[in-house]
Amino acid sequence: MSFRHIAIIGLGLLGGSIGLAVAARLPGTTTSGFDADPAVRQRARERQLTGTIHETAAEAVAGADLVILCVPVGAMGRAAQDIADALGPDCLVSDVGSSKQSISDALAQALPGHCVIPAHPVAGTENSGPDAGFAELFAQRWCIITPPEGADPDRVKALVQFWEELGAMVECMDAEHHDRVLAVTSHIPHLIAYTIVGTASDLEIVTRSEVIKFSAGGFRDFTRIAASDPTMWRDVFLNNRDAVLEMLDRFLNDLDLMREAIRAGDGDTMFDLFSRTRSIRRSIVALGQDDARPDFGRKDHAGTGMQPN
Amino acid sequence: MSFRHIAIIGLGLLGGSIGLAVAARLPGTTTSGFDADPAVRQRARERQLTGTIHETAAEAVAGADLVILCVPVGAMGRAAQDIADALGPDCLVSDVGSSKQSISDALAQALPGHCVIPAHPVAGTENSGPDAGFAELFAQRWCIITPPEGADPDRVKALVQFWEELGAMVECMDAEHHDRVLAVTSHIPHLIAYTIVGTASDLEIVTRSEVIKFSAGGFRDFTRIAASDPTMWRDVFLNNRDAVLEMLDRFLNDLDLMREAIRAGDGDTMFDLFSRTRSIRRSIVALGQDDARPDFGRKDHAGTGMQPN
Ligand SMILES: NC(=O)c1ccc[n+]([C@@H]2O[C@H](COP(=O)([O-])OP(=O)(O)OC[C@H]3O[C@@H](n4cnc5c(N)ncnc54)[C@H](OP(=O)(O)O)[C@@H]3O)[C@@H](O)[C@H]2O)c1
Ligand SMILES: NC(=O)c1ccc[n+]([C@@H]2O[C@H](COP(=O)([O-])OP(=O)(O)OC[C@H]3O[C@@H](n4cnc5c(N)ncnc54)[C@H](OP(=O)(O)O)[C@@H]3O)[C@@H](O)[C@H]2O)c1
Structure with a gap:
């Protein structure tokens, strides 16, 4: 039908x-x-x-x-x-x-x-x-x-x-599982992106103009997500509170381990995490859920000899 | 010369x-x-x-x-x-x-x-x-x-x-200021991306396959950054420890405020942050530091009638 x-x-x-x-x-x-x-x-x-x-x-x-x-x-x-x-x-x-x-x-x-x-x-x-x-x-x-x-x-x-x-x-x-899955794959990424963009905007020691100029080192990716609609996202966080808080605590826990590794100069722990995370990207690209071109195939380099598509 | x-x-x-x-x-x-x-x-x-x-x-x-x-x-x-x-x-x-x-x-x-x-x-x-x-x-x-x-x-x-x-x-x-600026615009974004991708990979309640399938809601952006070279990034965090830890603490502080807002159902605090973060993206695009096309102009939707370039 x-x-x-x-x-x-x-x-x-x-x-x-x-x-x-x-x-x-x-x-x-x-x-x-x-x-x-x-x-x-x-x-x-x-x-x-x-x-x-x-x-x-x-x-x-x-x-x-x-x-x-x-x-x-x-x-x-x-x-x-x-x-x-x-x-x-x-x-x-x-x-x-x-x-x-x-x-x-x-x-x-x-x-x-x-x-x-x-x-x-x-x-x-x-x-x-x-x-x-x-x-x-x-x-x-x-x-x-x-x-x-x-x-x-x-x-x-x-x-x-x-x-x-x-x-x-x-x-x-079921709806409960959906809310947990999306907390990880969408809601926490948005929360993090909004927050780091907010943090960067509010620093005194690094100016807003510097943040903008030197954003190509990674930060600019977060600003795209953090440009999403405020009403939509407020409503998401008001309506998926439990799953978001649950996943946020997992993330904060892991971030704390990395902070300790940095403080202690523990390169092996860093190298281990940084190596593990590559395979999930490969799977996402293989399953057609993201563009395989480097840097998302951005077209923001001037000139003609653009990066390979 | x-x-x-x-x-x-x-x-x-x-x-x-x-x-x-x-x-x-x-x-x-x-x-x-x-x-x-x-x-x-x-x-x-x-x-x-x-x-x-x-x-x-x-x-x-x-x-x-x-x-x-x-x-x-x-x-x-x-x-x-x-x-x-x-x-x-x-x-x-x-x-x-x-x-x-x-x-x-x-x-x-x-x-x-x-x-x-x-x-x-x-x-x-x-x-x-x-x-x-x-x-x-x-x-x-x-x-x-x-x-x-x-x-x-x-x-x-x-x-x-x-x-x-x-x-x-x-x-x-000067080098000291460089290290602070890049901690914000590059090093912390990479640390966060590596960490959230690690967190998502390790959950039991949400499978890896679900994380991959439903990554288009935001998560996939982080996986691109987290696919960067492990040696390079280990060395960055070993060599820019102080500035990274300083900026990480700022971020964690702000994230804690957002977590409290979510816990308390404080939609105004969320809406306020989510509205403030849009202007920095506009400036980045205006200054030629990112692609203006929606979703970075990704070409991963099948079919012919692609999204506007
Ligand atoms: N954006 C995404 O990436 C995405 C992805 C998947 C799912 N979603 C979900 O899709 C839904 C819509 O998102 P969107 O991005 O399409 O938002 P959008 O572009 O802002 O469109 C929503 C429209 O609904 C109107 N509206 C609000 N209350 C209404 C009512 N009671 N009756 C009729 N119209 C009303 C809004 O008008 P006003 O502006 O005047 O309020 C607005 O024009 C949300 O629930 C969101 O969570 C969004
Ligand atoms: N990737 C970025 O986005 C980016 C952006 C700006 C700046 N940087 C900086 O640029 C530098 C290079 O990064 P990259 O991305 O070009 O790395 P890369 O593609 O891995 O290239 C580095 C090369 O240097 C080689 N090498 C290591 N030790 C060497 C030595 N003592 N003498 C000669 N060659 C040696 C490496 O060989 P092995 O693989 O055998 O070690 C590798 O082939 C790093 O300091 C990085 O922080 C990177």
Whole structure:
């Protein structure tokens, strides 16, 4: 069973990309959209992010057999309430939020009697808003689906198929495990990046101008991640607190061991860690989850004889 | 005054890139090279990283008016000893090491009576070895020169000019300040990246396979940095201990504040930090120190309709 009409609530990076991907890959499927921000709706119309764009969420979901909530994690409950009365009885409701346990609870509470199957495509960029989306965002990326206990297997299958049709690979797991996995692979990396960029900005002994000029030694990579949307990330940390704190403690523990090694001049401990970490990158590149080109194939060296692509 | 003959000791990423850059940009200058590893010398010959490649360091530096040591930080003193007797009296000795105070001391001790002016081009990739170099590595990147007290201004000027001719922008500062600046913009980012990749690899509750699959949420960026050369980085942390520990304590302090904010559900503190960190990225991109394309312009989404370049 595939979906005939998909409503997208929230037309930023994720919502816009889904709309464009459906248009590019599923010609038989129509889409409608809504965003709380009139300026976003206007821009979404210009970019044709969804087939129709509506002035209320209720209008947008009328007649849909799949609704995907693409709003910040903390706005999911509210967005669900806004559509509750307008949903058709057989409509499947899903989302793309970056944490899953709290959203699962919020959606179940806001939509009693409706079929809700949360999801999280692990794909994004540092940009947000209606100009950020592109049709290929999900290609070769994983989408995690977290079916609640007792979810209708046919509905789960239809949602899996939908994400596969957008180019994604799908894995199902429970929401609690999702939140732990993403704490490691996404939330802690963002927390660290935001923090070190903050630390570097606040030093007196090293100026901001020096930090900027000499950022090519590694720091600049962190600034990309730390340029991500503040609302989105605040909501992630408010909603995935336990898993984030658990993984943060593991990291701090390991960092403490490295600090002791540096203090003691223990080169062997350093060399051991620095050697172990290479293989995981090789696997990530081998599995198509990152670009193999050195330095991500950055094109920021002037001149013509660029580094090999 | 420009250099007529440049000898390069160590023919990996840095040494190879200098050789290729001189060939591309300074047609009137000849180069000679040496590497301790015969296999590296062989590959350097095939890639013509320098005009001639010699079997000893002493042969390589004969007749040179500039020698650049491009070996790991911990090998600088030894490399300097190996050339001490073969250096012409007017030859300038420089290097590219990632820390500067300890190298400055080691070179001064190994080469009494010779003119030594240390330098550090803030440019690199995660790759090392004789296949990693490319002529444009230094283009649009900063090179920091740390002239010792009393250094001959004409010699400093010549070295500045040399790096500018390779496409770099140059700034002079003292070695101590260099080591603090680089601790923030390079060494701590590498330490954090190595550590979080190690933490993620060692978890039981989240498998290695999950970490790899779901790495596109941020983690994969850290794995690129953590794939850097273990010897190089061990030497950096052994040789820039004080500045690294000082900056690490600042970072840990700030991370502790964020952990408390997460624990307390203090969204305002999070939002405040996450908003402040965006402007530094804008400046880095505006000053040509990073690629402006979203997600570094990665080309790892399958299909044709790629994300905008
Ligand atoms: N960015 C990523 O890399 C990424 C990756 C995977 C998953 N996600 C998840 O995807 C979701 C959306 O993220 P995004 O990056 O697409 O954010 P975005 O670009 O900021 O788009 C979200 C849009 O939703 C609107 N909105 C907020 N509350 C709403 C409501 N109640 N009803 C309708 N529209 C509402 C926002 O308007 P206002 O700006 O006016 O609030 C905004 O235009 C989040 O849950 C995030 O965790 C993000
Ligand atoms: N990689 C970066 O991003 C970067 C950026 C800026 C500065 N640097 C600095 O540049 C220097 C070189 O780094 P790299 O990335 O070019 O390293 P690399 O690719 O590993 O090259 C270093 C080469 O030097 C050789 N070597 C070691 N001891 C030697 C000796 N005594 N005499 C002659 N050759 C010797 C090594 O051979 P073996 O492998 O057999 O030891 C190796 O082939 C380091 O000091 C580093 O801190 C690196």
